[in-house]
Amino acid sequence: MNPMQIKIEKANKQGKVGLIPFLPAGFPNREQFWKELEELDNAGASVIEIGMPFSDPVADGPVVEKASLKCLDDGINLAWIFDGLKERKGQFNAALLLMGYLNPVLQYGLDAFGAACKEAGVSGLIIADMPLEESDFVKEAIEPHGVSLVPLIGLNTTKERMALYADGAQGFCYFVSVLGTTGQRESLPTRIKEKLTEAKEVFDIPIALGFGIKHPDQLKEFEGLMDAAVFGSALITHIQSGNTSDSFMEPWK
Amino acid sequence: MKKGYFGDFGGQFIPELLMPPLIELEEAMKTILPSEEFQTRFTAMLKENIGRPSAITYCPNLSKDLGLDLWLKREDLNHSGAHKINNTLGQGLLAKMMGKEVLLAETGAGMHGVATTVAAAMLDMKAVIYMGATDVVRQEPNVNRMRLMGAEIVSVESGTKTLKDAINEALRRWLADQENTHYCFGTAAGPYPFPELVREFQQIISKEARQQFMDRNDGDLPDVVVACVGGGSNAIGMFHNFVPDESVKIVGVEAAGTGEPGCDDSAPLDHGTDGVLHGMKTKLLQTEEGQILPSHSIAPGLDYPGVGPEHAHLQDIGRVDYTTINDSQAINAFKVLSQREGIIPALESSHAVAYAIENKDKLQGKSVLVCLSGRGDKDLGILDQIL
Numbered sequence A: 001m002n003p004m005q006i007k008i009e010k011a012n013k014q015g016k017v018g019l020i021p022f023l024p025a026g027f028p029n030r031e032q033f034w035k036e037l038e039e040l041d042n043a044g045a046s047v048i049e050i051g052m053p054f055s056d057p058v059a060d061g062p063v064v065e066k067a068s069l070k071c072l073d074d075g076i077n078l079a080w081i082f083d084g085l086k087e088r089k090g091q092f093n094a095a096l097l098l099m100g101y102l103n104p105v106l107q108y109g110l111d112a113f114g115a116a117c118k119e120a121g122v123s124g125l126i127i128a129d130m131p132l133e134e135s136d137f138v139k140e141a142i143e144p145h146g147v148s149l150v151p152l153i154g155l156n157t158t159k160e161r162m163a164l165y166a167d168g169a170q171g172f173c174y175f176v177s178v179l180g181t182t183g184q185r186e187s188l189p190t191r192i193k194e195k196l197t198e199a200k201e202v203f204d205i206p207i208a209l210g211f212g213i214k215h216p217d218q219l220k221e222f223e224g225l226m227d228a229a230v231f232g233s234a235l236i237t238h239i240q241s242g243n244t245s246d247s248f249m250e251p252w253k
Numbered sequence B: 001m002k003k004g005y006f007g008d009f010g011g012q013f014i015p016e017l018l019m020p021p022l023i024e025l026e027e028a029m030k031t032i033l034p035s036e037e038f039q040t041r042f043t044a045m046l047k048e049n050i051g052r053p054s055a056i057t058y059c060p061n062l063s064k065d066l067g068l069d070l071w072l073k074r075e076d077l078n079h080s081g082a083h084k085i086n087n088t089l090g091q092g093l094l095a096k097m098m099g100k101e102v103l104l105a106e107t108g109a110g111m112h113g114v115a116t117t118v119a120a121a122m123l124d125m126k127a128v129i130y131m132g133a134t135d136v137v138r139q140e141p142n143v144n145r146m147r148l149m150g151a152e153i154v155s156v157e158s159g160t161k162t163l164k165d166a167i168n169e170a171l172r173r174w175l176a177d178q179e180n181t182h183y184c185f186g187t188a189a190g191p192y193p194f195p196e197l198v199r200e201f202q203q204i205i206s207k208e209a210r211q212q213f214m215d216r217n218d219g220d221l222p223d224v225v226v227a228c229v230g231g232g233s234n235a236i237g238m239f240h241n242f243v244p245d246e247s248v249k250i251v252g253v254e255a256a257g258t259g260e261p262g263c264d265d266s267a268p269l270d271h272g273t274d275g276v277l278h279g280m281k282t283k284l285l286q287t288e289e290g291q292i293l294p295s296h297s298i299a300p301g302l303d304y305p306g307v308g309p310e311h312a313h314l315q316d317i318g319r320v321d322y323t324t325i326n327d328s329q330a331i332n333a334f335k336v337l338s339q340r341e342g343i344i345p346a347l348e349s350s351h352a353v354a355y356a357i358e359n360k361d362k363l364q365g366k367s368v369l370v371c372l373s374g375r376g377d378k379d380l381g382i383l384d385q386i387l
């Protein structure tokens, strides 16, 4: 079983939702990034989602975009991410996931990417600009290295498409809570419940709800319909204001 | 061949949340587009609103100067001043018949924004136009026109503040507003079905030009057909019906920017490598690590680090030659065509005209048919600073 699923299910068994914090690699700077990862890990993250910065992140809102572009300016690249993770291999309790866009991964080379993930202890990959129709060649290249492609679905994904995504899916399924980009929102759409119910029927791996989430209170109404929560923009904003990951994670513990 | 691909290029590399509207669009292409109602209304609009067929014009003075026969396909004579209107009225009508209320578009030179705004006004829809902040300044006359016709204009401050970033922001808006909004993509690029849909509306350029040229030349075809390539829509429109004609040499002209070593350019087919951006696998200007490089051209409509996938394929199979023209060569063509024929071309189209001028030695005695994709009024501000 993929480590991401194991970690989320472990949290669930303890009566908690799995926690999946997101930070762009190298944010807020090269040194502090690794400290933030440690804090997130110590605070009980099930999966840590590390953003691979890309120049044209179309699925991201302004907070993530700005943070990612700054990391790019600071020279963060895949080699830096893999080197840093290799150095720290075995130090994280959480499973590790890389999230980004297809082009940098393609240029790295799909097979080399899969191998580097394995060496670095990464067990999952999200490619924001790659729907089902285009995903086979990526899956084929990374799965032999023990890396699972995490499906992204949303409010407008039909149950039929969900079933296609569910076929052979590993790790967890990422349910996008809004029709839109990443970013904090005051309230979440009411249709989420109905679609989460559909997703629950289709997927036999955990379901994580993400986009627009900043506080555990937001999740109460979805109890039983989701297994994990992803938060990025809220965490980034929190760190940008001079706080640490640890204090962000406090209400989630 | 896999659906949505031209050889190795094309595809649908976009977030899952955009698949439902793309699938809806693909359906509409299959059902609404061929319907009699669509075809009848569209044909009437081409004639009454755009002024099609557009002329082809022989250039007697420049032909004599250059020692070749220079012909222009006059998309600059279309209502709103460029080829872009063929596509926006087509997509606009399709969207209207799909029940959409808003036309969303990105624009570089502003011509696609203007054309989308015209379509929205005609079809009683709302236009929302994303434009890079740099281009908002560079193409002020078009911004004013769009405002006058009632468009909501969003100036994009992120990234390089040009066309590529306008596309990013427009895609984000479409993600959020997909229910009643059609993304009226401006060029033969992006995720399937846009490259095919836009080509479908632009191929009228070569359908007309081929017949018009033969009518004027005892049934002969031109020796060379030329168009400028930004995203690639006027070019694919100009090339499409000549592709099967083996005797016709086809040339696409990309923008070389200032042309100095190491400068930014907008020539992914000439200087780029394979990659994925804006929903398509194509040729891109990018770093070895897959980050998209900034592009540059004096012509805002060519200032794009990618290109439509069909062009990457036509290059791959050797059917079309792609070459570059730099800013100063384009400015020269802008002046020469204005002075010798009384036609002020868009800076984008000037790149195509410049090909004939710069290659006149090779082209002696040949007939060269150039797509004049748009008129240059919009560029007088840029040229003011240079002339």
Ligand SMILES: Cc1ncc(COP(=O)(O)O)c(C=O)c1O
Residues within 6 Å of the ligand: B082, B083, B108, B109, B110, B111, B112, B186, B187, B188, B228, B229, B230, B231, B232, B233, B234, B235, B300, B301, B302, B346, B348, B349, B373, B374, B375
């Ligand atoms: C007059 C004109 N020609 C050409 C272009 C380039 O677009 P494409 O390559 O899609 O024809 C533009 C784009 O704005 C334009 O305004």
